[in-house]
Amino acid sequence: MEGEATAELLMHRKKLARRLALHCLFGQKSTRLVTPFANTPTNKFLNFDLGEILAVTPIVKDKGRIIMSLEKLEKTLNTHIDDLTAKGIRKGFEMVITGIKPAGNNQGPRYYIEGKGQQEFIKMNANSYLGLSLRHELIEAEEEGVRKYGVGPGAVRFISGTHKPHVDLEKKLASFHSREAAMLFSSAYVTSMGVLVPLITEETVVVSDALNHNCIINAMKLARPAAKAVYRHNDMKEMEAAIQNNIGKGKRAVVVTDGIFSMRGDHAPLKELVEICNKYQESFPEGVITVADDSHGVGAFGKTGRGTEEYTNAKVDVLVGTLGKAFGVNGGYVVSSKTIIAYLKETAPMYIYSNPITVGECYAAIKALEILEGKEGATILEHLRKVTKQFRDGLKKAGYETLEGEHPVVPLMVRDTAKTKSLVEYLVGKGILATGLNYPVVPKGDEEIRFQISASHTQSDISYVLDVLAAYK
Numbered sequence: 001m002e003g004e005a006t007a008e009l010l011m012h013r014k015k016l017a018r019r020l021a022l023h024c025l026f027g028q029k030s031t032r033l034v035t036p037f038a039n040t041p042t043n044k045f046l047n048f049d050l051g052e053i054l055a056v057t058p059i060v061k062d063k064g065r066i067i068m069s070l071e072k073l074e075k076t077l078n079t080h081i082d083d084l085t086a087k088g089i090r091k092g093f094e095m096v097i098t099g100i101k102p103a104g105n106n107q108g109p110r111y112y113i114e115g116k117g118q119q120e121f122i123k124m125n126a127n128s129y130l131g132l133s134l135r136h137e138l139i140e141a142e143e144e145g146v147r148k149y150g151v152g153p154g155a156v157r158f159i160s161g162t163h164k165p166h167v168d169l170e171k172k173l174a175s176f177h178s179r180e181a182a183m184l185f186s187s188a189y190v191t192s193m194g195v196l197v198p199l200i201t202e203e204t205v206v207v208s209d210a211l212n213h214n215c216i217i218n219a220m221k222l223a224r225p226a227a228k229a230v231y232r233h234n235d236m237k238e239m240e241a242a243i244q245n246n247i248g249k250g251k252r253a254v255v256v257t258d259g260i261f262s263m264r265g266d267h268a269p270l271k272e273l274v275e276i277c278n279k280y281q282e283s284f285p286e287g288v289i290t291v292a293d294d295s296h297g298v299g300a301f302g303k304t305g306r307g308t309e310e311y312t313n314a315k316v317d318v319l320v321g322t323l324g325k326a327f328g329v330n331g332g333y334v335v336s337s338k339t340i341i342a343y344l345k346e347t348a349p350m351y352i353y354s355n356p357i358t359v360g361e362c363y364a365a366i367k368a369l370e371i372l373e374g375k376e377g378a379t380i381l382e383h384l385r386k387v388t389k390q391f392r393d394g395l396k397k398a399g400y401e402t403l404e405g406e407h408p409v410v411p412l413m414v415r416d417t418a419k420t421k422s423l424v425e426y427l428v429g430k431g432i433l434a435t436g437l438n439y440p441v442v443p444k445g446d447e448e449i450r451f452q453i454s455a456s457h458t459q460s461d462i463s464y465v466l467d468v469l470a471a472y473k
């Protein structure tokens with residue numbers, strides 16, 4: 001019978017078998033199941049018996065009973081989860097935000113958490129460094145975009161998902177970073193993967209900072225380069241040695257780093273990095289390409305919010321940023337030359353096969369850029385720098401260890417998993433949300449509480465948090 005069947009019919013038969021298997025699990029006694037159609041030649045083909053159904057479904061026989069195949073796998077997975085719980089390093093207990101009280105009375109916004117009643121929380125763990133995500137201008141802009149174009153893009157870009165606001169936002173981002181072209185992705189994680197995988201061929205040498213973000217590490221795994229070298233965090237001597245040692249092993253070298261390192265708030269020395277790379281342009285037939293993912297830097301760092309490039313007075317070849325942190329919206333982007341962007345639009349699978357951000361998000365992101373580039377931008381950044389300095393100075397005064405820097409990510413180095421956990425719990429009790437970071441998110445010995453300052457914090461908010469921390473000492 002199968003020899004006579006068309007592919008379509010076979011697929012239909014498989015689908016039906018699965019549906020009938022579920023039916024069978026819920027108490028069907030007969031081992032003979034028939035489709036509810038007349039006994040035509042086609043429908044004879046669609047008759048099943050139990051053995052046949054079991055063969056195409058995710059169920060197995062175990063000691064006379066039928067179980068889902070997941071049951072066995074779940075034993076292994078639960079052992080892994082239990083192990084993380086025992087070590088106190090599970091990330092999975094997520095606080096659920098149930099409401100937001102707007103800023104007012106010399107206070108920034110306050111958050112309500114499921115199970116915590118009417119207790120108000122100050123968020124010291126948000127990436128929204130400019131405090132834009134709650135701004136009425138962005139909310140109204142997003143609403144306008146939704147009303148004009150609907151809530152979803154409807155397709156990937158090259159099929160029918162490109163709308164004028166996508167193009168407008170790309171132009172604005174290219175101009176913001178003084179580049180020829182820009183390209184949007186659904187997030188910065190996806191952007192780094194989407195940029196690095198096509199740029200790193202089997203004839204490419206990749207040189208990467210040891211503390212680079214997980215998206216860069218995974219991109220390198222997916223890309224399978226000719227050679228890979230990882231240098232000690234921000235160690236430019238090691239970075240240069242890595243380039244030298246790999247001359248002759250590939251047509252091009254790609255040197256990749258985070259701009260701001262999100263767990264530490266420190267930054268890559270981009271000027272030095274670019275200068276070193278330029279010395280070796282002639283050593284690789286296709287040159288040495290510098291890539292920086294400055295997701296925590298763009299918007300929040302540098303005199304006018306242009307990130308680590310501005311702070312270090314440098315320009316990399318390919319810059320990745322996010323719309324989902326300082327800009328307060330969602331999505332990722334890359335800026336570079338017209339040719340690089342044209343090549344990525346043809347080759348980045350995360351762009352070709354995946355929806356873009358929504359038009360509403362484009363509207364909100366354009367508004368965020370307008371605010372940052374307008375008169376108010378300088379004031380917002382100045383306030384952010386002021387409260388960041390207040391917090392950094394206060395931490396040190398209270399006797400806590402932190403890492404030097406000027407970025408609004410301020411780590412309180414605890415260097416112990418259990419102590420990190422109890423300090424986080426203490427802070428939650430006092431209505432302060434801050435994130436404990438443990439191995440493997442940070443290296444062993446670098447356990448910390450990461451505080452993130454935002455322009456929506458007032459000086460009195462920061463004083464409150466510092467008082468609470470001082471009382472814990």
Ligand SMILES: Cc1ncc(COP(=O)(O)O)c(C=O)c1O
Pocket residue numbers: 187188189190192213215258259262293294295296322323324331332
């Ligand atoms: C360097 C870097 N890249 C990418 C991301 C992810 O950004 P997004 O949430 O836009 O995917 C982060 C966020 O933590 C990051 O630090």
